[in-house]
Amino acid sequence: MSCKAALISSAEHCDYIRGIMKNIELNYELDYVVCPSFQDLPKVFAEIQNQYDAFCTTGAFAREAILRTHGAAEKPFVSISESPAEFYQILFHLLYEDRTCDLSRIVFDHSLWIPGLEVITALDYAKGSARFDDKKRMEFLARFSLEELLDVDRIIVENAKARWADGAFDLIICRHSYAYAFLKDNGIPCKFAYPTPDNVIDSLVHLQDELSLMQMNDNLPGVVYLTSPSMQSASAEDIIPESIELQKCLLDFDQEYTTGLMMKKALGGFELYTTRRTLQRITDNFTQCRLCTYMLGRLGMELSVGYGIGRDVMSARTHALEAYNLSVKSGKSYVIGCSGSVPRALEDAGVPAEEEVSEKLKKASQDTGLSVMTLQRIRSAINLQGDSDITTQDLAGTLQVTVANANRFVNHLLSAGYAEVVGEKKAPLRGRPTRVYRIEL
Template identity: 20%
Template sequence: MKLRLGILGADDSMEIIESVTQEFEELECLKIVYWNEEDIFDLIEPHIHDADLWLFSGKVPYTMVKEWGKISVPMAYVPHMGASLYRTLLHLSHQCEIKVRELSFDTFSARELILFLKEAGIDEGYTWLLHYDGAITAGELADYHEKLWREGKTKAAVTCLRTADMELRARGVPVHRVLPTRAGVLSVIHMLLRTHEMLHFKDTQIAVQIMEIDPLRELAGGTFATDEWQNAEIKTMEKLLRYTKHLQGSLKTAGPGRYAIFTTRGIMQNVTSDYRAMPDLDEAFGIHAEWVTCGIGIGKTAYEAEIHAGTALLHAKERGPGHWMVFFDDKSIAGPLGSQEQISYSSASSDRLQTLSQQTSLSVLTLSKLDSILKKRRSQEINAHELAQYMQILPRSARRILMELESNGLAQVVGEESPNPRGRPRKVYRIIL
C-alpha cells in the first residue's frame, strides 16, 4: 500500500516539489496550495487524517501547523538555505550587481547566514536580517523590508515567503524570492521516509503492562473465606482478559494480585493517548482505576520490556495506589498518567547531572525529576509546596532538597509567598542547574 504524503505550499514551490515526488512510486500525494497564511488551517483541517506524512514548502506554514498541534504524523519543511540561497545571491550579484550588504534577508538565523556566506566564499557579511522562531505574517515581513528600502539602506529584499514576495511586489519594492531546489526537496522526502520507518519499527516494539490489583477489594461483604478469595481473583481475571483482548495482547499472572499483559508499543500508545492518560478501565471493563497500580515498560525484547515495566511499577507504587508510570527503552520515565503534574525524566546518568549529584547528596534521578519539573513549568522558580506536589513527596522532603541545592550554590531564595493571611510564608527558590 502506498504512503500518503500531504503537501502544503505556495504555488511556485509546489511545482518544484511535484517534479520530485513523481520519482517516488511508493508515495501518493495530496496537494494543497495556499495563497494566504490565514487560510492554512481551514485548508488543512479536512485532511488531518488523510496523510501519513506532511511536507510544507517553507518554515512559516510548517511552524503554524506545528503550533496548531492537530497533526500527529511526521512533518517537515523544505529549507531555503544552501543551494537555494546561493542561486539567488548569484543572480543578484551577476545580473543585478547588488552586493550582500545591500540586501535585507528574512527567515534565516544569524548563525545560519554567517556560516553560509563563509562556506560560499563570500567575504562581505550581511547587514539586515529579520529572524523569527514562530509564525509570522507576510505583512510583517513586507513592512520590515519596505522600510529599509525606502530609507535607502537596501537595494532589494530577499524573502523565503511567497506571500511576502507578492506583497512586496505590490508595494513596488524590488524583491527576490528564495525557492527550494530539487535536491533540497529530495533530501527532506528521504528524511521523512526514514522517520516513518523508524516510527513503524517503534510501534512494533514490545510493551508490557504490569498491574497490581488487590482482589480483596472485590469482596464487598468483607468475608475472607478461601472460596471468596478465589472467586474474586477469577472475576478480576475475566475482566483483565477482556481488557487484554482489547489490547490484542496476552495475559499472564505474576504473583498474587499481580498481572502482566504483553502487547505492542503502538497499541499501548493509542490506549493511553500517547502516554498522557490512563485507559477507561472502569467504564469499559469494570475494573476500578483507583484499585490498580500499574507500570508500563517498553523494550526491544519481551524480557527488556518486562524489566522496564517492573521498574515503572516501583515508581508508581512510590506515589500510591491508582498511579500509572511508564519506563521507555531510552531509560526515560513518564507519569503519573492522567495527572496535571505529569513529568518525564531520565533514569540514565548524564555527565551534567552526575557532576551535580557528586556535588550534593541528591541522586541523579532526583535531579532529573527536578530538571523536568522546571522545564514543564517553564520557570526556574519554585517553592517547597509546589515541588512536593510534582514529586509526590512530603513538603519537608521537598524543603530538604531545596536547602541542599541552596547550600551548594545551586539555588537561591528570591522571595516569599503567603498562601493565606495566617499561613506560614513559603520561600521561593530560583534553581540553577
C-alpha cells in the first residue's frame, strides 16, 4: 500500500522544495499543500489530516503551532529546520558583493518577535556569540500561548517597520516565509534563507524512514482477549448459549468492520488474532472500545476486554491477558502496547455514535438498494485501505467476496452517485486496465 505525505508551507517554499525534489525518488507520494498564512496552519491541517499518512512543515514554529492545536502527532511529522549553512551562505554572498558591508546592521527576523531577546545581528552570528537554533527557540516557545505563536509574523513585521523607520538596520535575513512576503510588500530590504537542498532532502528521507517504521509497526501482531461475566467460569470446551451468541456476534462484528479476525475459543471467552493496525482502527486510535459497545447493543452483554500488541504473537497474547486482568478489576477495557508500557484505559464508543453512523448510511441504503451492513463493510474496507480510491479487485479481496459481487456493489453506488470513476490501473501483465473508483460513504 503506497503512502502519501503532505508538505504544508507557503507558496514560495513549496515551489522551491518542489524544484529540489523533482529528480529525487521517494518511496511515498509527496503533495505540496499551500497554506495562505501562518495563522491558517491549524485550519489547513485539520482539513487534510485524514487524507495523508505523514506531514512535513518548513520550520519548527509551524509544526509546534499545529501540534498545539491538534495534540500529539499520531502520524510521522517532521519539520525542515534551519541550519547554520543557510545563514552563512547569505553572509558570504553579501560580503562577496560588498566587502564594506556592515554586518552589525543586518538582523535576523526571528529575533524581532521574542520579548526580552536582544536583536541578533549578522555580526553576532558571524562571531559565534548568538546561535539561536531550534532547541533554544523551542525553549522560548514553551513560554507563549498558541495565540501569541500564531501572531509571530505580524509581530515581526510591526517591529521591523518600526525599527526600519528609526534607521536601526539595513537588511533583514528571514527564515519565516510569511513574514518575508509581508516585509517585501512593505518595501523593507530582506533576503530569505532558503533551506539548503541537502537539508530538504535529509528531512524528507527521514520522513520516508518514519513511514517505513510505521508500516512495520502496523503489521505487528495484535491480540484481543475477552469474556463476559456469565462465561468466566466456563472451560474452553464448554458449549453454553452465551458463548454461541457471543461467537455469532463476533463474526458479525468481523464482517461489518472488515477486520479479518482469527477467532479462538479460550478459557471463559475468546481470543482474537489480528494486527496492530486493525486494533488501532477498531478502537479509534486506542481511545474507544467498539467491541464493548457493539456487544452491549446487540446482546445486552457486558464484556471484559484486553488488547495486546507485541513483537511476536506470544508477547502480544501476554499483553492482552495482562490488559484483560485489569479490565476484570476495573470494568474498563485496556490496551498494552508492544513495549509492555503503562496500560491505557479505553472508553466505551457510545451508543449515540453507533446510531449516528446508521443514520448516515440509511439514506445511502435507500438510494442504492444495498443493505446498511453491506455499506458498513464497504466503508470499513475503504478505511482499511486508507484511501477512498479503490478497484473492484481490491474491494473483493478485502470483503472476501467474488469480483462479480464487488462489481455489483460498485455499480449500485455509481448509479446512486456514491461512487465515480477517477482513473485506470494498468494490468501487471497483459489485459485491459482496471478502473479505479472513488467511493464516498
